[in-house]
Amino acid sequence: MKRAFALVIAFATAAFAQAADLDAGKARVSKVCAACHGETGSSVSDAIPNLAAQKAVYLEAQLKALKDGSRKNPVMNAIAAQLSAEDIANVAAYFAAQAGAPAGSKSAFLPNLAKTGVTFPENYRNTFTKYHTINFPATKQVRYYYANPAAVAAAKSGKSLPDGSEMFVEVHAAKLDAEGKPVSGSDGFFVAEKLLFYTAMARRAGLGNDIPDMLRNEDWNYAVFTTDKQHRPGVNQAECLACHKPLDKTSYTFTIKQIADSK
Ligand code: HEC
Ligand code: HEC
Incomplete structure (x- = not known):
C-alpha cells in the first residue's frame, strides 16, 4: 500500500516536471522569437517560417538540432544555442498551442528592434x-x-x-x-x-x-x-x-x- 502511494507520487512528479510552461514560453516568444516568427507564430517575412500550430515534438526536435549544430542556419544556431531544454519545451508548446496563421498573413517587426541609432556617416x-x-x-x-x-x-x-x-x-x-x-x-x-x-x-x-x-x-x-x-x-x-x-x-x-x- 505504502509502496503504491509512493509510486503514484513519483509518476505525478515526473508528469509535472515535463509539463511545459506556456506562460514562460509566451514571455520568451514575445521578447525574442516574435522579432522574426511573430508573437503568435505568423512570421514577419517570406524567408522565415510560420510556427503557429506546428507540432510541438517537431519544433523541439528542430530547436535541439539547431542548438547542437546538426541543422545549420547561422541566425537560428545563435539563438537556439542560448535556449535551455526547458526553454525549448516551453516555446515549442506555446507555438503548438497557437491557431494556424491565415494564408498570406505577416506579423510586424518589433518596434524596439526595428529602430536603429546608426546614422549615415557623411564624411x-x-x-x-x-x-x-x-x-x-x-x-x-x-x-x-x-x-x-x-x-x-x-x-x-x-x-x-x-x-x-x-x-x-x-x-x-x-x-x-x-x-x-x-x-x-x-x-x-x-x-x-x-x-x-x-x-x-x-x-x-x-x-x-x-x-x-x-x-x-x-x-x-x-x-x-x-x-x-x-x-x-x-x-x-x-x-x-x-x-x-x-x-x-x-x-x-x-x-x-x-x-x-x-x-
Ligand atoms: C532573427 C530572426 C529570428 C529569430 C529572432 C528567431 N528565429 Fe527561428 N528561424 C529564423 C529563420 C530564418 C529560420 C529558418 C532557418 C532555416 O532556414 O533553416 C528559423 C527557423 C526556426 C525553427 C525551425 C522551423 C521549421 O519549420 O523547421 C524553429 C523551431 C525556430 N526557428 C524557433 C525559434 C524560437 C523558439 C525563437 C525564439 C527563441 C526563434 N526561432 C527566434 C529566424 C529567427
Ligand atoms: C547570416 C549572418 C549575418 C547576418 C544576418 C548579418 N551579417 Fe553582417 N556580417 C556577417 C559576416 C560573415 C561578415 C563578414 C564579412 C562579410 O561577409 O561581409 C559580416 C560583416 C558585417 C559588417 C562589417 C564588420 C564586420 O563585422 O566584419 C557590417 C557593418 C555588417 N556585417 C552589418 C550587418 C547588418 C547591418 C546586418 C543586418 C541587416 C547584418 N550585418 C546581418 C554575417 C552576417
Missing part, C-alpha cells in the same frame, strides 16, 4: 580607413569595408572596440562580361560597376538598452542605407543582431583582424 570617404575588400561570387557583388578612427585605433592595440566605433560597407554590383560572369581587375577583385546599398554597425552608450539579452550585442546597433543615404525600409535588425551575436569576443565584428592589420 566616411575622407575620415574612415578602407580596410578590406571581399568578392561575393554567388551574388556577383564586391564589398568595400571601412572603419572609423576609434575602431581602427582600438583594433590595432588589441582592445575591444569602444563607444564611438563604426564600420561601414559599400555593396556594389560587379561588372559582368558577355557571359554574365563578374570581371576581375588586376588586383583580383571584381570591378565595381554600380553601388547597390550600404550596411553599417555602430557602438554608442545606450544603443543596446531596448534589445533583449538573447539578441543584444552590448551597445551595437545595425543599419542598411539606400544609395541616397536613407534607412532602407524592411530591414529586420534582429537578423543582424542574431548573426553577429556569437562574436562577443571580437566586438561582434567578423573582420576584426583585417581592421587591426589595416594600413
